[in-house]
Amino acid sequence: MRQRPRGDSRGILAPDRMLRQVRFRRHLPAALLRPWIEHYWFVDWELTEPFAQHVVPHPAVNLVFRRDGDGPACGEVAGVGLALFSITLTGVGRVSGVQFRPGGFHPFWRGSVAELTGHRRPLAELAERWPPAREPTGDTCDGTDADRCRRLDALLTGWAPQAGADPVTEEVIRLVEEIRTDRTVLRVDAFARRHGLTTRRLQRLFLERVGVGPKWVIRRYRIQEVIEQATGGPPPDWARLAADLGYSDQAHLVREFTAVTGTSPAAYARSLA
Structure with a gap:
């Protein structure tokens, strides 16, 4: 069982530059979830001018909650990205992300993961065909890192298949x-x-x-x-x-x-x- 999240910067272009602009860190999920989830990743920023970041995506699905300013957190499922992912951050914001292990999203999705490849789908858009796809009751972008991890653990544990079932x-x-x-x-x-x-x-x-x-x-x-x-x-x-x-x-x-x-x-x- 892993005791700490990965420490490499694979896929992140100019990681040192990124770390000078935003707070980025990774945390392990609850032990029950580790067979399928690589780590949680959090990004917080408070910028005086726009900052552009580029990432070469892993072959992994991500569940992403983002909050800009004082607005609510909105969630989406990001399938495996085929192209370079680029994002420009402005003002104040937070992201709480879940990176599934490659192949690890399948037991949660219960369909072909290729349906999501190259797409970013809002949770609200998926709710009719995928019952777990609902916005969490608690703000996954609020509080300390420990608070955010607990909320993600609670959300995902409710979706988790039985260990060894697949x-x-x-x-x-x-x-x-x-x-x-x-x-x-x-x-x-x-x-x-x-x-x-x-x-x-x-x-x-x-x-x-x-x-x-x-x-x-x-x-x-x-x-x-x-x-x-x-x-x-x-x-x-x-x-x-x-x-x-x-x-x-x-x-x-x-x-x-x-x-x-x-x-x-x-x-x-x-x-x-």
Whole structure:
């Protein structure tokens, strides 16, 4: 059982710049929820001028509650984002977010997660077809971090399936975690054989439970690793990093990184200075 949330900045472009503008932190959910939920994430801001932040999304669904100024918190379900996510924050506001583990939203949704991919759906819009989709009675953006965690725990525990009730989802969560942590996972067919699955079966499982295919997950985690390598210190040897991550050559890495982020790896590294 995890004792603390992830501490990396994978997917967040220019994380040091972000931390100078907003308060960002992560917390673990209640133990019952940890098989499906990666962490809660909170962002608070009080800005004198607009601030734009860009994020390369994880292959994960997020439940997001946002409150601007003194207004009420509004909730939405954000499916796996296929494109770079950009947001401009102004004035005063708060966000309380829930990042599900890749595949971990499926037991709550009880349908194909691919229906949500590339979409952000207000909870009120989903209420008719998904009974849990209602605004919580308490303000999930109000109070201390502990208060916000307790309200999210209470909301999500009411939706949670029984532990161990869905072994297929548990398998998919393990498969995605292996892709995230094992650099040697480069090809879908080889990964499927490693686990005694056909490529078609693996693709169906990922589309239904994660919302995107396994090839997309592999490539997205590798791009996020390039971002972290570029952020963590001196620019890496791009050609060597491309080879380590399974790209055919450095040019392939540059094309894919630029397509996702809008800038080349070298230009991104220079911008951090």
